[in-house]
Amino acid sequence: xxxxxxxxxxxxxxxxxxxxxxxxxxxxxxRSVLADREPEPAAASRPTRQRVPFATRGWVxxxxxxxxxxxxxxxxxxxxxxxxxxxxxASAVLPAVALASWTSTPTSVAADAASxxxxxxxxxxxxxxxxxxxxxGAITNLDQRGAVTSMLVTRGGYVMxxxxxxxxxxxxxxxxxxxxxxxxxxxxxxxxxxxxxxxxGATGFDYVEGRAGxxxxxISLTESGRTFTAAxxxxxxxxxxxxxxxxxxxxxxxxxxxxxxxxxxVPAESLQK
Amino acid sequence: xxxxxxxxxxxxxxxxxxxxxxxxxxxxxxxNVDDIVGETFLAAWRRRGELPDDARPWxxxxxxxxxxxxxxxxxxxxxxAVRIGQADDLPDTGMHLVDTRLDLVAAWRELSVADQEVLAxxxxxxxxxxxxxxxxxxxxxxxxxRLTRARRSLAELLTTPVTGPISLVPTA
Numbered sequence: 001x002x003x004x005x006x007x008x009x010x011x012x013x014x015x016x017x018x019x020x021x022x023x024x025x026x027x028x029x030x031r032s033v034l035a036d037r038e039p040e041p042a043a044a045s046r047p048t049r050q051r052v053p054f055a056t057r058g059w060v061x062x063x064x065x066x067x068x069x070x071x072x073x074x075x076x077x078x079x080x081x082x083x084x085x086x087x088x089x090a091s092a093v094l095p096a097v098a099l100a101s102w103t104s105t106p107t108s109v110a111a112d113a114a115s116x117x118x119x120x121x122x123x124x125x126x127x128x129x130x131x132x133x134x135x136x137g138a139i140t141n142l143d144q145r146g147a148v149t150s151m152l153v154t155r156g157g158y159v160m161x162x163x164x165x166x167x168x169x170x171x172x173x174x175x176x177x178x179x180x181x182x183x184x185x186x187x188x189x190x191x192x193x194x195x196x197x198x199x200x201g202a203t204g205f206d207y208v209e210g211r212a213g214x215x216x217x218x219i220s221l222t223e224s225g226r227t228f229t230a231a232x233x234x235x236x237x238x239x240x241x242x243x244x245x246x247x248x249x250x251x252x253x254x255x256x257x258x259x260x261x262x263x264x265x266v267p268a269e270s271l272q273k
Numbered sequence: 274x275x276x277x278x279x280x281x282x283x284x285x286x287x288x289x290x291x292x293x294x295x296x297x298x299x300x301x302x303x304x305n306v307d308d309i310v311g312e313t314f315l316a317a318w319r320r321r322g323e324l325p326d327d328a329r330p331w332x333x334x335x336x337x338x339x340x341x342x343x344x345x346x347x348x349x350x351x352x353x354a355v356r357i358g359q360a361d362d363l364p365d366t367g368m369h370l371v372d373t374r375l376d377l378v379a380a381w382r383e384l385s386v387a388d389q390e391v392l393a394x395x396x397x398x399x400x401x402x403x404x405x406x407x408x409x410x411x412x413x414x415x416x417x418x419r420l421t422r423a424r425r426s427l428a429e430l431l432t433t434p435v436t437g438p439i440s441l442v443p444t445a
Contacts, residue, residue, distance in 0.1 A: 011396075246413060
């Protein structure tokens with residue numbers, strides 16, 4: 001039994017069926033709600049919340065005053081954030097034409113190659129005031145798939161994944177920071193440090209980044225109906241692929257080829273426990 | 274989805290009441306549960322003209338905001354702690370499993386509130402990445418990243434020896 005299954009058993013409220021008392025209270029609340037005749041607030045304005053007295057028994061709804069829906073600012077996990085020109089799944093981080101040029105096998109390029117200079121400039125400019133800005137950065141794990149270049153930027157102990165497309169499009173995110181626990185990996189072991197997705201339909205893509213054991217020569221992934229090769233370098237691996245419905249979740253499988261030619265496959269889900 | 278009639282709202286209400294009740298019970302003080310659930314459905318009724326086709330993430334997000342807003346000033350939170358059940362409430366299936374559950378309960382309580390929140394949405398609310406992100410008001414990419422890190426944090430806590438006493442009382 002894995003951790004997720006055990007955790008499921010430890011649900012504080014495991015029972016799915018309402019008790020008779022809960023059903024009765026549900027009916028009572030519904031009657032109270034439907035009896036409300038407050039006008040609907042205009043979409044452009046939101047009423048101010050007034051404290052509603054706690055119910056001591058049954059459902060008591062405040063008859064006066066408007067009910068507030070105060071939108072809480074998004075909570076960001078401290079030290080981690082994603083940057084994109086428009087950070088929303090509803091807008092294109094990478095244009096459709098760039099995603100259409102994707103290749104299942106990355107082209108490995110050197111950091112000083114002319115073809116990657118625009119992407120490197122975009123990435124470094126975008127994270128100019130980001131983590132580790134006062135340190136000199138190193139660019140590794142460069143790979144090109146069509147018109148899109150991905151890379152890892154390491155500086156001051158911070159590790160940033162950056163994926164850059166044409167015409168100043170792309171995003172970067174912080175995937176590692178000083179003090180992160182980095183357990184020693186078995187020779188062909190893989191870990192996932194980050195996974196996510198952006199866009200929708202023709203502009204949708206998923207990506208993944210993680211660490212690889214010393215004897216990992218190559219990694220092949222099968223995700224979203226595609227089989228493709230990850231970029232492996234310096235003990236880290238990266239991959240990204242187009243998908244119409246990005247979820248950031250790996251549900252397929254990975255095949256690791258070791259330096260001695262041996263192969264092993266693992267379910268992608270096992271890396272995300 | 275513009276709800277036109279009481280019958281349409283009632284259908285949405287009945288379909289989501291149980292899930293919302295459990296969502297709030299996992300997070301709010303027992304005395305506040307009724308209020309939060311009531312406020313959420315009242316808000317849904319008043320804004321019925323703009324409810325999305327799948328109302329569940331909207332309801333969860335509204336309830337979450339209500340719970341967060343109930344704390345004022347210095348106690349205001351940006352994430353909600355989530356209760357975990359008691360390890361000894363489960364059928365006895367052998368000492369090894371009991372020990373593992375105890376470890377998991379202890380590790381859960383060591384998690385950051387933000388990590389508890391993202392894990393709970395996946396494991397106990399059983400939300401998709403899209404719906405969980407909508408509940409938290411973040412992008413799917415951000416939620417997926419947080420979930421990956423939360424899983425890793427829990428795994429690290431499970432491999433770290435517990436040095437303090439283990440309480441079997443659910444988090445208040």
